[in-house]
Amino acid sequence: MTAKIRIGIVGYGNLGRGVESAIAQNPDMALVAVFTRRDPASVALLDSGIPVVGLDVIADYRDKVDVMILCGGSKSDLPEQGPKMASLFTTVDSFDTHARIPEYFAAVDAAATKGGNVALISVGWDPGLFSLNRLFGEAILPQGETYTFWGKGVSQGHSDAIRRIPGVKAAVQYTVPLQSAVERVRSGTQPVLSTREKHRRDCFVVLQEGADADAVRNAIVTMPDYFADYDTTVAFITEDELAHDHSGMPHGGFVIRSGKTGRNTVQTIEYSLALESNPEFTSSVLVAYARAACRMRRQGQKGARSVYDVAPGLLSPKSAEELRKALL
Amino acid sequence: MTAKIRIGIVGYGNLGRGVESAIAQNPDMALVAVFTRRDPASVALLDSGIPVVGLDVIADYRDKVDVMILCGGSKSDLPEQGPKMASLFTTVDSFDTHARIPEYFAAVDAAATKGGNVALISVGWDPGLFSLNRLFGEAILPQGETYTFWGKGVSQGHSDAIRRIPGVKAAVQYTVPLQSAVERVRSGTQPVLSTREKHRRDCFVVLQEGADADAVRNAIVTMPDYFADYDTTVAFITEDELAHDHSGMPHGGFVIRSGKTGRNTVQTIEYSLALESNPEFTSSVLVAYARAACRMRRQGQKGARSVYDVAPGLLSPKSAEELRKALL
Numbered sequence: 001m002t003a004k005i006r007i008g009i010v011g012y013g014n015l016g017r018g019v020e021s022a023i024a025q026n027p028d029m030a031l032v033a034v035f036t037r038r039d040p041a042s043v044a045l046l047d048s049g050i051p052v053v054g055l056d057v058i059a060d061y062r063d064k065v066d067v068m069i070l071c072g073g074s075k076s077d078l079p080e081q082g083p084k085m086a087s088l089f090t091t092v093d094s095f096d097t098h099a100r101i102p103e104y105f106a107a108v109d110a111a112a113t114k115g116g117n118v119a120l121i122s123v124g125w126d127p128g129l130f131s132l133n134r135l136f137g138e139a140i141l142p143q144g145e146t147y148t149f150w151g152k153g154v155s156q157g158h159s160d161a162i163r164r165i166p167g168v169k170a171a172v173q174y175t176v177p178l179q180s181a182v183e184r185v186r187s188g189t190q191p192v193l194s195t196r197e198k199h200r201r202d203c204f205v206v207l208q209e210g211a212d213a214d215a216v217r218n219a220i221v222t223m224p225d226y227f228a229d230y231d232t233t234v235a236f237i238t239e240d241e242l243a244h245d246h247s248g249m250p251h252g253g254f255v256i257r258s259g260k261t262g263r264n265t266v267q268t269i270e271y272s273l274a275l276e277s278n279p280e281f282t283s284s285v286l287v288a289y290a291r292a293a294c295r296m297r298r299q300g301q302k303g304a305r306s307v308y309d310v311a312p313g314l315l316s317p318k319s320a321e322e323l324r325k326a327l328l
Numbered sequence: 329m330t331a332k333i334r335i336g337i338v339g340y341g342n343l344g345r346g347v348e349s350a351i352a353q354n355p356d357m358a359l360v361a362v363f364t365r366r367d368p369a370s371v372a373l374l375d376s377g378i379p380v381v382g383l384d385v386i387a388d389y390r391d392k393v394d395v396m397i398l399c400g401g402s403k404s405d406l407p408e409q410g411p412k413m414a415s416l417f418t419t420v421d422s423f424d425t426h427a428r429i430p431e432y433f434a435a436v437d438a439a440a441t442k443g444g445n446v447a448l449i450s451v452g453w454d455p456g457l458f459s460l461n462r463l464f465g466e467a468i469l470p471q472g473e474t475y476t477f478w479g480k481g482v483s484q485g486h487s488d489a490i491r492r493i494p495g496v497k498a499a500v501q502y503t504v505p506l507q508s509a510v511e512r513v514r515s516g517t518q519p520v521l522s523t524r525e526k527h528r529r530d531c532f533v534v535l536q537e538g539a540d541a542d543a544v545r546n547a548i549v550t551m552p553d554y555f556a557d558y559d560t561t562v563a564f565i566t567e568d569e570l571a572h573d574h575s576g577m578p579h580g581g582f583v584i585r586s587g588k589t590g591r592n593t594v595q596t597i598e599y600s601l602a603l604e605s606n607p608e609f610t611s612s613v614l615v616a617y618a619r620a621a622c623r624m625r626r627q628g629q630k631g632a633r634s635v636y637d638v639a640p641g642l643l644s645p646k647s648a649e650e651l652r653k654a655l656l
């Protein structure tokens with residue numbers, strides 16, 4: 001019996017709570033503490049036996065934690081926390097601002113290398129598992145097209161954009177992949193699909209008292225980047241309906257590689273996720289990759305890494321021999 | 329511009345031909361030669377510019393080939409060729425006798441370690457990509473069940489079993505996944521499925537003149553291990569019909585992980601393949617892994633490996649930096 005992998009959680013929102021749950025499903029891991037910027041006394045964990053500690057004293061835990069799982073947001077938390085934590089600990093995070101990954105990687109890599117740690121960035125399902133499937137698809141079928149569809153699921157970014165419109169009290173936006181487009185891709189014809197052909201956007205909006213529904217609807221459907229290029233539906237609902245029918249955080253989607261081999265032979269690889277809870281699933285991915293990060297550190301690696309650098313066997317608690325025998 | 333990866337093919341059947349085609353789709357690779365036990369003059373390649381060489385002189389190519397792709401069968405070719413070739417070359421093979429993987433791995437590992445080579449065994453889609461997805465599924469969702477469905481596709485083993493029945497001239501057997509079972513799995517109820525509930529077996533048989541159709545049908549549907557535990561259909565067809573309607577080698581299937589996170593949240597990961605040609609697809613997987621094997625050897629690794637040991641980034645011709653920027 002080897003010692004358990006000792007995990008710390010930085011930040012305790014939906015993702016941090018999901019990580020706490022996921023660790024409880026993995027007998028080879030133990031949660032040491034949750035670190036927070038808030039008053040630790042104000043944070044109630046699922047398991048009240050785990051200490052909640054102020055982020056200001058996290059450096060005291062350098063010998064007590066094997067991997068820190070960073071559960072902050074990509075917009076403001078991780079750009080600052082990622083490098084800082086990687087200088088102190090082996091880390092895993094879910095940085096998901098695709099366009100900024102190169103600069104984030106560079107900053108974390110410098111800090112992790114200097115600190116002698118491994119920092120696994122952009123772990124989750126997209127970026128993460130979907131990224132892996134995009135890579136497998138094009139490496140195995142170099143002549144082909146890759147299609148990523150998202151949903152049906154809640155997009156926080158789009159929901160936030162609606163909430164900023166004057167007159168809106170609350171809102172949830174679902175990204176919906178269009179089945180007609182998915183079927184065209186599966187048929188092997190490698191269609192060129194416009195933004196509008198791939199996804200629809202369904203908005204559920206609670207208005208402030210006296211707000212002009214038509215003006216809000218118009219502000220949504222004409223919003224550049226977010227909605228203008230899509231067929232967008234807007235439904236006005238009550239606050240109770242929002243709480244009752246739209247409080248879940250489902251998500252998912254498809255990565256499809258449609259390729260050709262030999263003389264025009266159609267080959268299709270499809271990966272899909274159907275998630276009742278996006279944050280709980282992302283957390284489960286983070287925890288599996290925390291196991292890999294710990295092992296990579298023990299192998300003597302240091303610096304930033306992505307899912308592309310992680311041999312899949314490192315994710316499993318089983319030994320290489322067991323894996324070959326049981327799963328290969 | 330770095331030098332191309334120099335590939336050799338050992339054995340030129342459906343798989344070898346598929347590898348030849350796949351290499352032509354990968355500009356960073358070059359096919360050096362095809363090696364055969366047959367009279368080289370009797371083997372016609374797709375590209376007549378590539379030399380065909382007798383297997384007896386393959387050792388002369390140690391400095392001319394970076395990776396040998398072994399395209400022999402798992403029953404009699406690979407158990408002998410795998411270790412022999414791994415002592416001389418870095419190799420990739422598609423050894424697919426699941427029960428014998430541990431002993432095959434041990435034999436190849438000893439030879440590859442002694443020879444200072446990397447030997448990637450059991451590469452393809454099952455074992456191979458399906459194995460990876462079984463691992464990802466249980467590592468990410470430890471509380472759950474994994475389901476593998478095969479088909480619709482031709483099973484050589486079952487087709488051969490029918491051909492051995494007296495009175496049978498030719499036969500093709502399709503393994504068909506039952507949609508009802510796939511849907512039950514997707515629903516998240518984690519059903520316990522019997523063999524009969526998961527797959528059906530459809531047989532197309534050409535009888536020898538004067539053969540007793542009822543006797544043949546009965547011999548098929550009652551055959552232990554192969555058919556007795558399944559709902560099996562038997563259709564008698566002409567030789568022309570067999571050649572016209574059943575000469576393709578389609579295959580595919582699904583790996584579905586149905587798991588739970590948090591408080592009973594259902595999460596589903598599904599991986600599926602729809603292949604018009606099973607050997608051409610397997611070949612494409614072998615070629616992508618040949619790229620990885622070459623890189624692992626250059627990193628200084630030696631010994632046998634499986635897909636579980638290969639960091640996904642090694643499969644792509646793109647650099648780690650390009651991958652992070654373009655695909656992550």
